[in-house]
Amino acid sequence: MLKCMECGDESCLKKVPLFSSLGDDELEKLAHRMTFKNYDKGQDILSQGKAPGGITIICRGRAKAYRLTANGTEKILYIFARHDYIGEQYLFVNKAAAYTVTALQNVSAAFFSTKQFREILNLYPAISLRLIEELGRRTISLENILQTGGMRKTEARIAAMLSDFVRKYGVFGKDGIEISLPLSREGMANYLGMARETLSRKLSAFEKEGVIRSLSNKKIVILRPDILRKSAEDETDAYSR
């Protein structure tokens, strides 16, 4: 039986979209061509300036991808979570990674070297098509982020991020949807490209309006996801005055 010793999850690879079309025996073969890696909180999974050398798939934990700007602050590009790919865009593009990926928690991950992965593509051509599909999705998702990032109203950007968090990390609680935030306020502000203080003020405003409730620095409850979604869609934010 295929069991992931690292993350404790039965057939954890099967849940990765890229491999979902494979049978159990094929997954078994896959398992021979990869290595499990563990990263402590704060450790780098990928380093800006170094070639990724392969694909990493997260089994457990979260990580942030960021670039260092000239003035020393970091601009966060992605938050990676379980079943996300890291470095897949460099599989056939021999370039240095443009960002660093650092574990936000302890992370376990499956790693395929470029060589191993190309072998797998030869073995199972169906995975090529699947990879094309996944890269297409990634592109589409980036295009979405690009647009929300281009929105002028800061409230709209914040609302878009929170709505995204609801989708990815939301858990139903008794008062609303609980989110265990992957980033600190400072991290979220960097992700959104605004000052920490601005984010703070806007979140306080959302709280006064009854849209969210802050439980702690790392946990908030979304009381009115509908209002959030609405102000994320709308450039002309109806809920700020």
Next chain:
Amino acid sequence: MLKCMECGDESCLKKVPLFSSLGDDELEKLAHRMTFKNYDKGQDILSQGKAPGGITIICRGRAKAYRLTANGTEKILYIFARHDYIGEQYLFVNKAAAYTVTALQNVSAAFFSTKQFREILNLYPAISLRLIEELGRRTISLENILQTGGMRKTEARIAAMLSDFVRKYGVFGKDGIEISLPLSREGMANYLGMARETLSRKLSAFEKEGVIRSLSNKKIVILRPDILRKSAEDETDAYSR
């Protein structure tokens, strides 16, 4: 001999990265599985909300990709030029296009339906790998745009856009690099996510500093590409005061 009747260019498909590895006879076969399409200036190549239905490769002309926001303004995502792909991310993702692509000039293009293109992938598996590579490049390029878009200083974003234009459309002239701009000031402002007037003022400032010279509404000369590149790299823009 393989000759593109539409754009007048000999072996124009050969210059498309996706097909660069193919021989002349293979290109010949390819030509049987596609249609040439012509679009007048202002015509839509792709429509927001409709499935792309295939891949379009531009042979001649430029086009803009944009989304309509709730308040009616358009947010421009891409400028497509010769040899760029349109809709390749939807090849295996059956979704409606998230943006409209409109011809900025008269455009001629090669079109492969999804069905045709999948046949081609079956026929030439090497193209799959090439497509993975191209999608990877697109992802990397989007990640770059995402970062420059996240830069707080407007001067830096403008400088990044102009540097990009230098790479794509720049022609050496006697005083510097001449650029025939693909967009109006309003278009560029939408692309950069700022007000038309702000862009105007910053461009005037660049002109006063001797970095650029405006020849007409659609043509500028870059006198100091080095300064431009520097202020695009730097969050802490050294050339504004």
Next chain:
DNA sequence: CGGACCATTGATAATTGTCAAAATTCGTGG
């Protein structure tokens, strides 16, 4: 040459960033 469209400039209002201080939260050790 004229008219429509586009771009620039000026003045002002709104928004956001910055700096400093106060308040809260977090983790650790008692």
Next chain:
DNA sequence: CCACGAATTTTGACAATTATCAATGGTCCG
């Protein structure tokens, strides 16, 4: 479990930047 110090966050006041509105000046094309 509580207390304490460190780190993080929130808030306030002010400065800087950008958006908006309005008027002027240019450019393009018949």
